[in-house]
Amino acid sequence: MEFEFQCSCCDEIHKGIPSFGTFAPIHYFSIPEEEIEKRVFLTSDTCVIDDEHFFVRGCLEIPVVGYDEKYVFGAWVSLSKANFDLFEKVFDQKESDHIDPMFGWFSSWVWPFYEDSTNIKSRIHLRNDGVRPFIELEPTTHPLALAQKNGITKDILIEIYEYYMHGKK
Ligand SMILES: [Zn+2]
Numbered sequence: 001m002e003f004e005f006q007c008s009c010c011d012e013i014h015k016g017i018p019s020f021g022t023f024a025p026i027h028y029f030s031i032p033e034e035e036i037e038k039r040v041f042l043t044s045d046t047c048v049i050d051d052e053h054f055f056v057r058g059c060l061e062i063p064v065v066g067y068d069e070k071y072v073f074g075a076w077v078s079l080s081k082a083n084f085d086l087f088e089k090v091f092d093q094k095e096s097d098h099i100d101p102m103f104g105w106f107s108s109w110v111w112p113f114y115e116d117s118t119n120i121k122s123r124i125h126l127r128n129d130g131v132r133p134f135i136e137l138e139p140t141t142h143p144l145a146l147a148q149k150n151g152i153t154k155d156i157l158i159e160i161y162e163y164y165m166h167g168k169k
Helices: 026-030 033-039 081-090 143-150 154-166
Strands: 004-006 013-015 019-021 040-042 046-049 053-063 070-079 102-105 121-125 134-137
Touching: 004 154, 026 046, 033 040, 046 081, 053 081, 053 143, 070 081, 070 121, 081 102, 134 143
Parallel strands: 019 070, 053 134
Antiparallel strands: 004 013, 040 046, 046 053, 053 070, 070 102, 102 121, 121 134
8 A cells, every 4th residue: 555645735636655854963953053163074974073983874663553564753862982983983884784783872853752862772784885874762651662563554644644743733
């Protein structure tokens, strides 16, 4: 079954499971604009803040009830310096899925699953051919962890779509 729905914001029929993401870890957004250039090193996949906080971007994959394809949110996870260095060395190589999963603190807000999601422990699993790693959340009762475990309904995904595409809350 293909995922499709009529958007209540623009009335168009949207097809396919959407994916969204955030271009930087949550910590980035609390840095005053005039300090960003000096304190932040940011690429599409990695971020270093003040030379002491290390983050990588991965895919948070959330099942959608009744569909095979998952909802993917591009989110950030903090890593130790040692793991960050290893990540930079191997993540875009042909084979990197043999690397042990890396521990990291989840470092993004994912609407509508706010509620201190930066306190969730997670593990980053590297994938081959430069595919962004997938993020496994620690199975707790946090709403985001429950969403990853149990999936979300089509209705929730439509709300997510309307929020990220049209700013509807
Ligand atoms: Zn729309």
